[in-house]
Amino acid sequence: MEMKGKLGVFLSKIKNESGEYEILQLLEKSLDTTNPEKGEVPIKLLGFGEISLVFEILSDKTKNLAFKRLPIFDSEEQVNKHINGYNEYNRLLNDDLQIEVPPSDAAWVYADKKMKKISLYCIQDKISQPESIGNKIIHQVGIDDVKNLILIIMRETKKVWKFNKSNVDNGKQIGLDGQISNWVVKNFDPKDPHVTIDSKLVYIDTSTPMFRINGEDAMEGILFLKSAPFFLRWILKLFFLDEVLDRYYDWREVIIDLIANFHKEQLPEMIPDLLNVVNEFFVSEAKEFNIEPITLKEIDKYYKNDKMIWVLFQNFRRFDRFLKKIFRKKYDFYLPDKIKR
Numbered sequence: 001m002e003m004k005g006k007l008g009v010f011l012s013k014i015k016n017e018s019g020e021y022e023i024l025q026l027l028e029k030s031l032d033t034t035n036p037e038k039g040e041v042p043i044k045l046l047g048f049g050e051i052s053l054v055f056e057i058l059s060d061k062t063k064n065l066a067f068k069r070l071p072i073f074d075s076e077e078q079v080n081k082h083i084n085g086y087n088e089y090n091r092l093l094n095d096d097l098q099i100e101v102p103p104s105d106a107a108w109v110y111a112d113k114k115m116k117k118i119s120l121y122c123i124q125d126k127i128s129q130p131e132s133i134g135n136k137i138i139h140q141v142g143i144d145d146v147k148n149l150i151l152i153i154m155r156e157t158k159k160v161w162k163f164n165k166s167n168v169d170n171g172k173q174i175g176l177d178g179q180i181s182n183w184v185v186k187n188f189d190p191k192d193p194h195v196t197i198d199s200k201l202v203y204i205d206t207s208t209p210m211f212r213i214n215g216e217d218a219m220e221g222i223l224f225l226k227s228a229p230f231f232l233r234w235i236l237k238l239f240f241l242d243e244v245l246d247r248y249y250d251w252r253e254v255i256i257d258l259i260a261n262f263h264k265e266q267l268p269e270m271i272p273d274l275l276n277v278v279n280e281f282f283v284s285e286a287k288e289f290n291i292e293p294i295t296l297k298e299i300d301k302y303y304k305n306d307k308m309i310w311v312l313f314q315n316f317r318r319f320d321r322f323l324k325k326i327f328r329k330k331y332d333f334y335l336p337d338k339i340k341r
């Protein structure tokens with residue numbers, strides 16, 4: 001796992017002669033979030049999560065890099081804190097827990113002339129084989145390979161909760177978003193697509209630093225909600241923020257989320273078999289954690305609930321964008337086409 005010592009290497013690829021991130025500044029200035037590939041800086045979308053936009057910048061220097069744009073910061077202090085958390089999170093996962101993550105870096109620029117808003121770009125090695133990302137794999141292989149994938153994901157996530165268990169006393173806890181789209185299978189061959197229990201995984205979703213020291217989050221939780229329309233933020237903060245954040249620190253919840261996602265991926269028929277893998281794992285390889293088996297009913301209930309929250313959220317964001325268009329304000333976030341659920 002060669003990651004240490006790489007910090008900073010990527011940044012030289014996006015600096016101009018005066019040491020500025022000129023290409024990111026230009027990108028910020030010209031980015032059209034409804035049509036991100038049509039701006040002045042040629043980019044190609046690699047993916048998006050519920051909140052972030054992930055793309056490559058089509059230039060010689062940057063061609064093997066993935067950029068995750070987080071346009072959510074109000075001050076240098078805030079963004080620097082986030083970058084420290086991000087670097088530490090990557091280090092914790094990769095070096096301390098031996099969960100491999102791609103080499104990474106971070107750079108920020110002011111997103112507007114008044115220097116009020118800041119966009120952070122988390123930079124990673126680009127995954128060279130898009131087919132090797134979990135949410136693509138599960139549509140290319142049969143149930144036995146998907147079961148293997150879930151088993152090896154269980155083994156990776158166990159590293160986190162083993163750490164958490166042994167650090168309860170000193171108050172250091174690590175969170176993880178176990179969703180299938182956050183895992184990449186190394187050496188996956190789309191021409192002979194298979195996942196075995198010896199396959200190696202890479203975890204890519206590191207831009208949200210999730211660790212706590214004595215109950216204090218490395219990231220400001222409220223940043224999570226920055227993509228929410230202003231009129232919704234306080235509601236979300238009141239009712240959902242703690243619940244949403246805590247979920248990533250609870251192994252059972254993380255796995256429920258992982259399995260329930262097969263509904264969204266239109267593969268509900270796989271769920272019973274995958275639940276068997278998970279529950280079998282809990283009573284064998286993780287028996288010291290005393291985790292209660294997850295039931296099908298819980299998965300279905302969770303999915304309906306989660307779906308409701310996110311559909312609402314996305315629809316509110318569309319409405320918010322509509323309002324901003326009317327009032328000619330810049331809309332900061334990319335809105336995916338209606339996600340099929």
Ligand SMILES: Nc1ncnc2c1ncn2[C@@H]1O[C@H](COP(=O)(O)OP(=O)(O)O)[C@@H](O)[C@H]1O
Binds near residue numbers: 051053127128133205
């Ligand atoms: N390094 C990368 N190379 C190629 N594609 C990536 C990379 N990182 C992320 N992606 C794509 O973008 C998607 C979202 O990225 P992720 O880091 O999981 O952000 P989010 O927090 O929004 O889920 C991934 O599922 C993947 O399809």
Ligand SMILES: [Mg+2]
Binds near residue numbers: 181
């Ligand atoms: Mg993700």
